[in-house]
Amino acid sequence: MHIPPYYKKSSFQRFLVGAFTGAVVAYFIFVYMHGNMYGELLQENRDLKSEVRELKQQNDALLEDNQNLDEKAKEPVKVETIDITIVNEEDLPDKLIIHDLEELMKEEINHIIGKDLSIIAESDGLLEATIENKVFSIDDFEFQFTIEKLYLTPTVKISVEANIAE
Structure with missing residues (x-):
């Protein structure tokens, strides 16, 4: 080929x-x-x-x-501060004693600062009784308080009504 x-x-x-x-x-x-x-x-x-x-x-x-x-x-939640509010501060005889009353109540319950919030929540009745059963004296006046609101958070908020004790 x-x-x-x-x-x-x-x-x-x-x-x-x-x-x-x-x-x-x-x-x-x-x-x-x-x-x-x-x-x-x-x-x-x-x-x-x-x-x-x-x-x-x-x-x-x-x-x-x-x-x-x-x-x-x-970690447990702890109480950091206490905030107290007097609801009927206009009914008090002197406006200058409101701050003193709040400080006296804070001194009465300041032992809860730094405590575990769950322990405080379990004994909230004891906290209420501590404030309501105590008579606070300022200037010739004696005051008793009834708790209207109690908020248990890291900042304990308490709203109280002041009554002049007799």
Whole structure:
């Protein structure tokens, strides 16, 4: 079998040169596109790794903060301050003694500051009886108080009504 000598024809030679040139150009285009795409993927991969690292650090910080909050939540809530309000202060004979009466009541129950709030809540009747059964004397006047509202929070809030004792 005989293969015809196409390599001698100029049209066939131009075809081969064109195919070779096209293959070289296509190869360079392929390399350029592949390199460009691969570079973008590497950049995206770096960005995602950086984001994952930041999120892990944030997660670790939040978990540590959560553990600190859990430890604080296990600690009992303590009484921090006492706030006493006299409801009927306009009925008192002298407006200057209101502050003194509040201070006397605070002195009477200041032992609850720093105590566990659950213990104080269990003995709220004792706290009420301490204030209501005591007669407070200022300037020739004696006062007794009845508790209208008692809020047991870290700041114990007590609203009392003052009555002149006879």
